[in-house]
Amino acid sequence: MNNNRLEQHLADADQPVKDFMAELLETLGKKVSANKDPKLALSYFGAQLEIKLVSFDGMAATSNHNE
Numbered sequence: 001m002n003n004n005r006l007e008q009h010l011a012d013a014d015q016p017v018k019d020f021m022a023e024l025l026e027t028l029g030k031k032v033s034a035n036k037d038p039k040l041a042l043s044y045f046g047a048q049l050e051i052k053l054v055s056f057d058g059m060a061a062t063s064n065h066n067e
Helices: 003-011 015-033
Strands: 039-044 047-052
Touching: 003 015, 015 039, 015 047
Parallel strands: none
Antiparallel strands: 039 047
């Protein structure tokens, strides 16, 4: 599955998925504001995922923050 298809799935998603994404972005944004590394580790169906905010509306989330 390519990124364009994944992005389209998110755009077409039901409200609970959109709420999750909004909360995820808010949490990562707070980490940037607190000068922490904008990453989250999640466990889902046995998979270990790491989600990192790279940029938001053209503003880079610098990777040299300390968590």
